[in-house]
Amino acid sequence: MSTLIKNATIIDAESPFHNQKKDILIRDGKLEKIANSIPKKENYTIVELENLHVSCGWFDTSVSLGEPGYEERETINKGLIVAAKSGFTSIAVNANTNPIIDSKSDVEYLINKASNSPINLHPIAALTQKSKGIEMAELYDMQQSGAIAFGDYNKPIENDKLMKIALLYAQNFNGLVLSFPKNNTIAGEGIANEGINSTKLGLKGIPSLAEHIQIARDLFLLEYTGGKLHIPTISTAKSVALIKEAKKKGLNITCSVTAHHLTLTDDELHSFDSNFKTNPPLRTKEDVKALQKGIKSGVIDIITSDHNPIDIEHKKVEFSEAKDGVTGLETAFIAVNSVLALEDFINCFTTKPKGIFGIKNYSITEGNIADITLFNPKTTTIFTKTNILSTSKNSPFINKRLKGEVYGIFSNNQLIKN
Incomplete structure (x- = not known):
């Protein structure tokens, strides 16, 4: 051929x-x-x-597929097709399935389902058993079976000692640990960014502090233990500053930001459209500007879609009751390309994420x-519901010019x- x-x-x-x-x-x-x-x-x-x-194939480091357990949201086969048509040649798949991907056989199941696909599927296995944050999963066995990193998707590790042990243990096989940046005690029952908009709209707020405290804790632990830590989907200006300072210290710390956090603010919440309910929540214009600057300066390493399809029964409900998450594969590139110059961000889709997650990058040579x-x-185009390839249709970019x-x-x- x-x-x-x-x-x-x-x-x-x-x-x-x-x-x-x-x-x-x-x-x-x-x-x-x-x-x-x-x-x-x-x-x-x-x-x-x-x-x-043409560029090197894009790699998305945070993709949720429903299978196994939530096939009504997205099957693996459908998700791979969506990824391909969205420009991604490799995806890292989160462990938030049913059952949770927390064993060698679970990892092998995902990889086998994607065999012969044009897309390279790389599992991110759960850091803790059943992602409950109590006991560490069998990290080494799962890495040997093909897991490229370990994290409990959208769930913070609240136990400080557990995180310390995970960072220490993973060094034995050069494992990459992910830690979701949210302090649940501070966040409480919040569902939107704590600020002017949440107050006006009567929505319980999640203060930026919930993100900052968790990141600060993780950075202190990383400084003590050594190892490799990746913080997925940061959302605030202060988070960028904290990670910038940690990198100056020489810590092996990396982070990602979502396409929607680079482009959308909590002003969108005035419609009470649950497609704008995300975790972490959409933040302020000042935060968006700082995140964009973090991409340009290289402090933020990766841009992800954080693709998380949610079926209509759990999304098209009252804002406070809706599940967090957006479909993002189809819009990841065109959303970011709408606010940043190509040369400022293309490495965040290609060489940077592959290097961090240990994926081979093939230069165009x-x-x-x-x-x-x-x-x-x-x-330029107006993105409409008909442009959504995913089984679920929970995109925050419907009717936006991209x-x-x-x-x-x-x-x-x-x-x-x-």
């Missing part, structure tokens, strides 16, 4: 062809030739699209495996086009 990509602008700082417009010939899953012009042949599959750009995303960063278009991917010797 041979695929010829014509007139593509290559976006890959590690490639000798960075920012150059080239033809790319892929044969048997490898980048055989990259040149100014490659002649078309009858047996080639030709990809020739308006303002075509002759002889390498073809693992690429195809897109147009310039087009910038960019994903054309597809080439991965695992398969071309997927929209």
Whole structure:
């Protein structure tokens, strides 16, 4: 099988062809030739699209799929298709299923379900048994079976000693520990950012302090234990400052932010639309600006969709009763591309997350495996419900003008086009 990509602008700082417009010939899953012009042949599959750009394949570090247990929200097969058409060649899948992914066999189940897919599925196994935060799960066994990191999705580890032991133990096999940034005692029963909007709307607030206290605790523990810590989905200006200071100290700390926290504020809550109910909650304009600055400066390492499909029975209800979570794969790129320059954030989709989670990154260089995303960063569109590919439709970007278009991917010797 041979695929010829014509007139593509290559976006890959590690490639000798960075920012150059080239033809790319892929044969048997490898980048055989990259040149100014490659002649078309009858047996080639030709990809020739308006303002075509290609980069290393995108990697989403926080994707929730319903299966096993919540197939009505999203099956693994459907989720993989959504990821491919959204530009992702690799995804890290969270452990928030039923049963929780907390054993070797659970990890192997996920990997086997994705075999022969164009998408590389990498499980994030639970840090604690059944994600209850009481006893540590069998981390080493799960890593040997293919788990790339360990975390209880959207659940903080409240037991300080348990977190300390996890950071110490994981060092024995270079394991990556995730810690969700929320202090439940401070957050209480809050459902929205504590501030002017929550007060006006009569919604119980979650103060930023709940995030800051948890991050500060984790950083103190990391400084004591050593090891690798990743803090997923930060949401405040102070969190950026705390992590910036920790990095200056030389701590092995990384963090991510969601596409919706980079683009939306708690002003959206005036509609009481439960699609804007997220965990952590949407914050203020000042927080959004600080998060965007954190991407540009390199303090924030990763942008994730934090894709979490929720079925209509649990989402289209009163705001206070609705489950947290948004579908985000389809909009991750086009949302961020609407507020940031491509060169400021593309590494947060590609080389940075792969390096942190130990995933091989294939630069766009002759002889390498073809693992690429195809897109147009310039087009604009109104994102509507009909654009949602996921089984669940809980997107916060419905009817919003977004910038960019994903054309597809080439991965695992398969071309997927929209």
